[in-house]
Amino acid sequence: MWKIIFIVELLVNACIAFTGFYIISKIIHSTHFSSSTTTSVIIGLATGLLGVLLMFKGIQVNESLRMDLRHLPLVLLAFYGNRFPLVIATLIIGGSRFLFGITPQAFVAFVAIIAISTGMVYIHRKLFNRPFRQNLSLNIWALLMITFAVLINLGFTDASLRLLLATWTIGLAVGVLSSLLTLDFQMLNRQVELYKQSAERDHLTGLYNRRVWDTRTAGLEQEGRIYNVLALDIDHFKHVNDTYGHGNGDLVLKQFANILMEETRPHDVTARIGGEEFMILVYDLAPSKVNKVANRIRERIANERFQLDGFPAITVTTSIGIAHGKHVHIQQMNVLADEALYTAKQQGRNRTILFDQADQQDIAASHSSTETTT
Template identity: 80%
Template sequence: MFIVELLVNACIAFTGFYIISKIIHSTHFKSYVVKSIIVGLLTGALGVLLMFKGIAVNDSLRMDLRHIPLVLLAFYGSRFPLIIATLIIACSRFLFGVTEQAAVAFVAVLCISIGMLAIHRRLLNRPFLQNISMNVWALMMITVAVLINLGWNETALSLLLSTWTIGLTVGVLSSLLTLDFQLLNRQVDIYKKSAELDHLTGLYNRRVWDDRTAGLEQEGRIYNILALDIDHFKHVNDTYGHGNGDLVLQQFANILKEETRPHDITARIGGEEFMILIYDLAPQKATKVANRIRQRIASQRFQIDGFPAIDVTTSIGIAHGKNIHIQRMSALADESLYTAKQQGRNRTILFDNESDRHVAATANRETVRS
């Protein structure tokens, strides 16, 4: 009888596992706190449901697998949700009566969670052993609680045998389930990044650029589009080979990553052409950012294979505006870039929407090292 009821508990636990794991791995939550609260509340509710569907040994003692949802959170290292769920599950035990057995169960749940956090830290790099150890720890605490409440007798031994049998089985299966979820989500992340990032530079690709910039004119925010390309890049490819051209592109992209903010969108559009979206900067400040990038590139020696390091420069066109369609802004940035090329390269040109003309933001005539 004990086995059947614990198997029902296990089925409920696995269903809850699936739902909670999906939420834990979801990327649709903008707030970590909100997501943590939801996960904690759902896990606590699952523990309470397991209690209600558990075994009523007597009027005040219940047996179930309420510890299993806590193992899930501890395995993921979700401390805040674990605290919420632990308090809900521990306190809900008193719904079945304020008794000594309930108090023992309350303390046991607290000990289970505290011990699992310690196990998580100690076995962080050994996930399967970590999960099994958490389950064994929880079952040990349950054993202590049962023996305190029932004493050493046939009923207690039969109950513990069923609990350990089902508990360990569920523990192993839950370990495999959570590891499978982690592996699956890791693969999804890899495929997502592969689809979003340019394979050579690690910047966003053209598809992501189009997705991220669609509807910019409807946001009502000031934004700047920077169009960049590498001056005389065909000469680099023709002189040093396409492999070295790729090395130059990678080093160029690394500079763009370092000189832009995390929330700026930097993309390789194709070949040696790059675009950067910068929000909420006045034209003067956007120009300052562009010049910082340009000067950094002009001052750096680019390492290539089989030849001495070479110098590279970039020309930059900027379009500044608000409530302007991205296609129009991109065209203006490209026109500014073309003007920079015509005026001698290694310079920044800003399109001024107010005067409807191109303004030479810089006319760099620095001596480039040979």
Template identity: 90%
Template sequence: MFIVELLINACIAFTGFYIISKIIHSTQFSSSTMKSIIIGLATGLLGVLLMFKGIQVNESLRMDLRHLPLVLLAFYGIRFPLVIATGVIGSSRFLFGVTPQAFVAFIAILAISTGMIYIHRKLLNRPFLQNIALNVWALLMITIAVLINLGFNETAILLLLSTWTIGLAVGVLSSMLTLDFQILNQQVQLYKKSAELDHLTGLYNRRVWDDRTAGLEQEGRIYNVLALDIDHFKHVNDTYGHGNGDLVLQQFANILKQETRPHDITARIGGEEFMILVYDLSPQKVVKVANRIRERIATERFQLDGFPAIEVTTSIGIAHGKHVHIQQMNVLADEALYAAKQQGRNRTILFDQADQQDIAATQSSTETIHS
């Protein structure tokens, strides 16, 4: 019977760990606060379930693994859910009666969580050792609580021997499960990231650009599509080699990252062609942003391997509109970029869909040309 109960409790713990870990790594929640509350409550309920289920040591003694869910949250370093789970697990002890023993158990749970926060911070870069330390700390606090409640006698020693043996065994297995799940999730995220990002520049690739911009016309927001490429880039490749051309592309992309907002979408479409999606800016403001990027690039010294640093310029075409299909906006931005090339390069041309006009912004002035 003891072995059966042990296996049942271990299965409950492992299943709960898996579900909670999935919630922790989920990206489906729109609110981080709501996600934290759900994680905290789910972890607390898992601890309560483990407490009520328990393992019968002998006819008069039962032990439980209520501390294990707290180890999971401490390992991930998520404090708000840990506070919630601690409150749920600690308070549930009073369901057996408001007694001095219940208060001791409640304080022990608080001590376990508080110490775990410190252990997580100190052993952040040593995950397996951290997990072992978290389990040992929890068992030490449980030991103190048992000795306070039962005193130092044969019953307490038997309970503690069972608690340490089973707690460490299940705790180590749970730790290994948590580590494996974390490694698996990191690999999934790495594969996802590598599939989304251009390998050379670290910007989004064409596939992500298409995915992120699909359905923009249905959002009802003003948005701008910027099409950029590097002027005379073929000359850079032919003169300095494709390796140095790659260096120029990387430095160019870094400037785009620095000069755009975190919520703007910047992508390398192919070769020396780049696209930027900018929300909620008027034609005048988006031209100002584009010219800031263009001027920054024109004044930058691009480092090469085996050659002196060079200067490059960029031409930018912009499509500004609302309720316009993204494919049409891409075409308009490309046409504006082509116009910028035709008018001498190193300049910005904006096509305003609402006014049906091109606004040509050169290095020194801005003029309006009706289409």
């Protein structure tokens, strides 16, 4: 009878473990939480509760012995390198052992869980680039620590040896399956991320593409927030392509995009619209402040040495048009920014022109007196 119970409980525990792995992996790769700390705490709590559930369920090895798979959730966190969640989960799983009584056996089990997690951190660092070997090593390390704990608590008895035989057999079988499942999750999430980047990012510069720009700016006039649209392009970029080749033109575009990323805030939307044309969405800045931001970008670019392949480094300049407004449709703001950019070009390039929709007037920003060309 106990053999039937053993098979049923083994399947139940495996289903619990795999379902928990799936849910935790989804949380790990989720972008819906407000901060990384919040995500880490949720992951740690979820993993700890999964370990406690596996401990309480257990598997009936025979009429008198039970084992559990509480270590498997820790393997998952160690594999992903989530150290803070690993600490939380370790304390929850280890501390829950005292619910059965504050005994020397409980203390040994607690120390074993701490040792398992500590060793896992080292294994993850050493085998980071060998995922399957890493995952297998994490499982073996956990089983070794469990072995020491069982031998300390039960001694070298027939009961402890039977328990360890079942623990290693089931632990390795379920551990290998969970390793393959974890690797499959990781590969799937990497593919999803690659597809997402391919759909959202410009292939050359890594900035957002036109489709993301249109999506992220849709409905801005309904948000009731002040926002600014910056239109930029590289002055005389055709001359760069004609003189140094399109390959070097691509190098200039990449370096130009890197500067834009460095000079804008993480929540600003920076996109390459096409060719040498770029757009930046900047929230909540008054005309004077966004004007300073634009001129900082312009001056940084003018002072930068752009590295080329097979030619000496060159300098380039940028012209910037800004539309500032509130409750204005994004298409109109784009047109106003483009018109301001065109005005900057007409006035000699390497300068910033700001159009304040509220005042219905163009404001010429500070600019260099001498145009820089290549």
